[in-house]
Amino acid sequence: MKIAVIIKQTPDTETVVKINDAGNDIVGTGVKYVMSPYCEFAVEEALRTKEKLGGEVVVVSLGPDRVLETIRTALAMGCDRAIHLKDPAYEGGDGQATAKALAAALKTVSPDIVFAGKQAIDGDQSQVAVRVAELAGLAQATIVTALEIAADGKTAKATRRSEGGGEVVELKLPALISCEKGLNEPRYASLPGIMKAKKKEVKELKPAELGLEGQVGAAGAKAKRVKLLPLAERKAGRRIEAETPEAAAAELVRLLREEAKVL
């Protein structure tokens, strides 16, 4: 099996981010970057697929120098080699421009199956995986919580989570699977893995090498973020004062019914 996984480096959920002066991006300094958690599920599923069916796992990521650290983490978890789309021209793209670059890079791999996170936890757009599948002409299942690939590597059965329920779809490979929490428990990069990761190939590809000059990054974007809105200040909570627990409970029920209107 040729297995590919596309990953994104995002700020750690613990990081307190600040909005820049222009108001359209976050301030990069002092931010701790990690692999987007949904991408961890994707890497894990790619590795499990390889362990079951054999083959090779190629990890692909787009972004500046710092992304190499996240790529190395994926290699330390067990991926075999990597493609890093690194060039100033890739920066400032929208979902479409990024997907175009990733799809072109995937073409150099000709994967039987591609794994991706269902969304990246920074932009939360849930666009890239879907667009990559579209551009690369792959079957796709999004928000997948369980996956079974046939032993012959020709078809797969994916369980999708949907609001309050689920759905099982059968796919013809090659296909793209976007991964949801619950699909698996991602492994940790191991010490032997970290030692090996240093020697694994990380190939850099420029837009020209993908035949995409002038079509990626800001130049290829059709949508542009103009403003980031800070989180609204949370209102202080309300304390219920009552003589007895019974009275407090009754008051809580009254408030839930009359003010919050959730009962």
Place this chain on the structure above:
Amino acid sequence: MFELGDQHRMVQDMFRQWCERELLPKVPSLEKGEPPYDLMRQMLDAFGMRDALRASLKKRLSKMGDDGKPLASGDAKGKEGDELESAMRDPLISFLLVKEMSRISPGYATSFGVSTGLAGFNVMAKGTKRQIEKYGIPLVTLDKVGSWCLSEPGSGSDAFGSMRTTAKKSADGGYVLNGTKTFITNGPFADVFVLYAKLDKGDGNPNKAVHAFILERGMTGLSTGQPFDKMGMQDSPTSEVFLEDVHIPAENLLGEREKDPDAARDDTRQNLGHERSGIPAMCLGIIERCYELSMKYAKERVQFGRPILDFQAVQLKLANMYIHYQNVWNGVMRLAWAAREGKPDLAFTCAQKVYCAKAAVEVAMDSIQIHGGYGYMREYHVEKLARDAKMLELGAGTTDINLLQVVRLERERLT
């Protein structure tokens, strides 16, 4: 030397991720007495270290004489395994693991360090091939839980002079042990006890050499007490160990060779140096986390209409924490360097142990102060670090005992 390279950073990240995700939520139940050893095994497995250690140690075993010393054969080494081998022996990687565990639970780190480091290291360093295979490797890989038994009810700082536990030669060439050990980390659950006793050859010589013996749970006459109720390190079970006519074969004398008193004493001293060199890495974990949590809290907590970080009294505490943090880091880096280069420096190790333990207690206490009443609450975590930190001024030789040793060594050096 003063910065982590890319690989060491990745290793640190891996340790941190695991400790924050897996160890942190377990601390309350561990502090209530749940044994920590299964979690430790899961931890080493998650890092791929248990199999790697086993493979690496088996290889070492095959190139070892019966006395446990490496055979002098200049064999060419395979490349891939080689890097992993050197990583497994890299003292900085061990220190990083100890630091990361200690950020979350110094108690857990203590139990881990005593089992794999003190008990395991001792057998690996001093054992014969047979002992390394039977006890050393299972201890280092945590297949067996180990303890290291020196202290006694009447013998703490004066560990050798006041030691009452004896090993009498028996008619069949083995030994019969009697005595009581106390404050023994992992005592309640240990499978293996590396235990110090005075060898009584029955010749009436009052100058009896201290030797280390390997005992196992299940031996007739060996029993352990209930876990002690402690101020801190509650997730590290501690107890007494009782020996009543415990009969062991000659092959359970560590190293399988009786020594004269001076050689035996030097040997044990060396182990103490090893024991002490792990403490600064524990302190580093405590200090690093307290410092980070304090800075975060001081930014967020608002009093008198502004973050408390705006008050100089709080700033000065943080600056003091920073100084300790950097100094302790530097010391740990130097200890790692000394271990890697094979240049142990006992005076420096003892001095560093003293400085780091004091700094850890001071920083943890200041961290509670910065957190105010919240710092006194379990939920904010710094109170645990403070409780645990205090033990580091007591164990591995009290502060005073380490200071006295510094002067003893320096007095010799500067004649």
